[in-house]
Amino acid sequence: MNDDMDLLYRLLLLDFTAILVTANPMMFNATLSVIGYFGSQNWQNMVVGNANASWIDAFEECRSLGYSIATASSTGNKFLHLRNFLFLHHPEFINVPLWTGMLKPNLDDAWYLRDQCDKTVNENVKNTYVNNTVGDRQCLLINMSVNAVRMAYTWYASSCFEHHPFICEQTIGSRPVDSYEDMQLQHIDSDTSVTISSNTTVEDCKRKLEVVSNVFTAEYNSTSKQCTSYTRYAIDLPIEVNLTVFSEDNTTISFVKSAENIVDVIQMSNVGYTDNYQITDLPCYGYGETTETTIVPDSTGYDYDILTETTTAPTPSLGDYYYDTLTETTTDPTPSLGVSSFGGPTETAIFPTSSAAVTIVTTTSTLDSSSSLNQWISIAKEENIVNEKTLSSYRNKRVSAYDSRPSSQAMGVLGAVFIAAVVSLIVMSDLPNIIRDLRRDLHERKSNKTKRTLHDVLFYKTKPPCTRRSSV
Known part of the structure; x- marks a missing residue:
């Protein structure tokens, strides 16, 4: 009974405090903790098909589910975030490449997005595709061997007839965004990038949050007409956001993304997946x-x-x-x-x-x-001879990707320190001998010089005469 009364008392006190804060926010140092998420304006449901399928099978499987095989923008942030999710919650996908929706079905080195033949990948982006070979028809895979902070050079091209799991996606609506009046971000760490835009409107500020996938919160000040956006790496999101009361004159409003892409993993059967496909079956061929x-x-x-x-x-x-x-x-x-x-x-x-x-x-x-x-x-x-050095399996053996995990960085630093210690130990063990030899050599040189000087003084008081060698 006493516990129930104590709980009721706490609830009444909390409601009373909330009323006072609403009436006069500056009376309290009110702080609110919310979660800022990753994503662009399109709120998506992503499905990872855990089955070994060729690119064409993956394309058709996604369509049969009512989805599309997944594509990404030039930065590939959506794939970065998905990969981080799989690394954390589905480690069975580590070192298992995943099909994406980008493909090169012709010999002109043009990459397309799924079956949208009027949309090609620009030159700068396709140059980041590892193993992109001019003259080969290829499809794009996500490298799942490392959880990098950038997608560049961690996706790679390979034969469309290899069998791998795949990613499907479906837009389920506009991404939810919550607004908080008279509140702003309380703390900014060194991993958060801040961008300030002047002469903007509150609608422009909110849209920037919606469009830029890595912006997790944004603030708009109606007095200065400035929009301040806060950005993190894709693999860092979601992140806890602490908002605090800023003013009581309704000049500041904060926007926070309140939902991220939904990711499901579906175990599928490999039955029905065959190799009876031709290059001509690829979209945009x-x-x-x-x-x-x-x-x-x-x-x-x-x-x-x-x-x-x-x-x-x-x-x-x-x-x-x-x-x-x-x-x-x-x-x-x-x-x-x-x-x-x-x-x-x-x-x-x-x-x-x-x-x-x-x-x-x-x-x-x-x-x-x-x-x-x-x-x-x-x-x-000659035309059917395959050079093994052009195969993706051979090239991937020599592809190194950046690893941002603290454990990997610590291991690298530890290895460098160990090598330096071994070399230093060898050098230091020989250092006394080196110093002794140098001193002895210097002493001998000084002794020889002194002997020659005394000999010249005793036997040659003047400069010794020059002797001319007789010619033969």
């Missing part, structure tokens, strides 16, 4: 028109076979990633007298279109006799 001409000498070394491959695709509308026409033309010289011709292989490709119809394209190559056949066999062998 053949976008635009590309013509390649290769001149190959024939067996005589004088005549040339001109091989021309032309890929033509209509300009698609947004979201349209199927193309209807693929034409391959092979032209060979007319066989000379005595050289018989034979029918080459016939290839049939089926390409899905935007409609229910299916376009079947058939190409036939006509080649010369055995000399040309041997030549084409050698060319085919």
Whole structure:
């Protein structure tokens, strides 16, 4: 009974204090602790599919769930935050790469976002993709071997037919933002960056908080028309924000993000995932028109076979990633007298279109006799030889990424101190010998100089005469 009365007394006292603070906030040093979160304006639900799938399977799996395979802006902050979440709560994904929605389906080095063929990644960003090889068709993975503070050079390109887990995303609305009148951030540490913008409005200040993913809180002062925004690294958020009463004239308002992206991990079956895909199945394959001409000498070394491959695709509308026409033309010289011709292989490709119809394209190559056949066999062998040094598995062995974890930094410092101590111990052990030898050498030099001087004084009071050597 006494405990109940004590609890009731505390509640009444708390309500009374709240009323007084509302009536006159400056009577108390009122402090409020809230949580500032990470994220941009679009509030998203992200799903990590824990299954080994090729990029095409991952793309289709996300669509079947009502999601899209995840993409990120140039900084990749969304992936940084997701990776930090997985490192903390799902360590089974450490060292397990994850598919993203960026891909390069053609040979022109253009990277696209999912099936949005009118949106390409700019030059500066794709230069941060490790293993991005001009002339290779590739898709983008997140490196999960290190939890870095920046995404640059920690995502990498690889074959779209490798099998990995993947990330899906879906926008569920606008990110919730709470406002606090007459309150401001109480404490700023060294890891928080502060940006002050002048001549702004309260709407502009709130929008900056919503748009910039790393800004976790912002303050607007109506008197000075200044917006102060506070930024942290993506892996540092969420963070506790302590707000305190600033004034009683309604000049300051603070905005704090009150929710972050929702992350779910779904265990999926690998059943149905196959390798029966072609490059032509990738979204945006053949976008635009590309013509390649290769001149190959024939067996005589004088005549040339001109091989021309032309890929033509209509300009698609947004979201349209199927193309209807693929034409391959092979032209060979007319066989000379005595050289018989034979029918080459016939290839049939089926390409899905935007409609229910299916376009079947058939190409036939006509080649010369055995000399040309041997030549084409050698060319085919050369084109199908795989250089192991170009594989992502080989390159990743030599890729080092920055590790910001204090434990890793401490280990590096400890190693440097240990190496320095070993070297210093070796040098210090020989130092007395070095000093003794130097002193002895100096003493001997002084002794020899003194002996020569006494000898000159005793036997040569004047400068000794010069003697001339007789010539032979």
